[in-house]
Amino acid sequence: MEIPLKTIDFSVFEEGKADRLATANIELPGFETLTTEISGAGVMGIIEVPSPGQFASQTLTINWNVIVRQAFSMMKSGQIALEFRSAQQIVDNTSGAVLAEGIKITFRGLSKNSNLGSLAKNESTGGTTELEMTYIKIFIDGVAVLEVDKLAYVFRINGEDQNSDIKKILGY
Template structure:
């Protein structure tokens, strides 16, 4: 059997988009990608079909859980659009070379602050302060190649290079 065997995430850094200073000291919960669906029934169909609507996804929430309360909690809390860049290094085992390799992932997110849970103040413990961000834009790169892009406000939905919304943008005069 050839190919890489995914092992684990070796490291992650979180940046305010356009900055070289990472500031993450916590964990990141990535959004769920749940397509919106339409139920179709009628002549020629036995029962119902619940079909996804290309490019349309339910709310996408990104969560950041901090070790302690810090200034970045409040920087991300406001209702103005924010840009984040998440970079990670995955450890994989290359079965063809019998060697461990590193695969890069980069996730670009734009969105607005949706809420803050300040957490718990307890001696000798993390506060687990949490930001929730409503993502309006999400783009994922693996080893430099774009594998997913969703821009809810500009009718862009691309998966592995396939543009699901091109015809819609064209029909709307946005292409």
């Protein structure tokens, strides 16, 4: 069995560019399913019923150490495409071997908010860029484990289409 330990290091690229973005860290989006509250006869109390494959607003945040040119390219109108690569450290609990596994995240989104941060002697600015997610695909060691494309009605976990029944009903 492998036990995940930590992120060793990561890099961020704009799609089609070789230069890495000079980021402090990235806050990846969460996956909150939209729900409807039901109550009434035959229901003891209240139940929030999830809507399959329907997610609330999802924001990715780039945290910058200082003001850099790359932060301004994230303010443009239209789609922004990024690729994240991460090396994660894991340990094999049977052999004790410490290993690395690769994570790749392909992300597309729209510029939502930019904050330049503040200026203070000997400190980072703490600037941020927020992008509204429209697409994400996550690979672990080259195997796709999650894909969500909000504009193409795609929601796959480990290659399995989570919305296949709904898409069939809707004529997709």
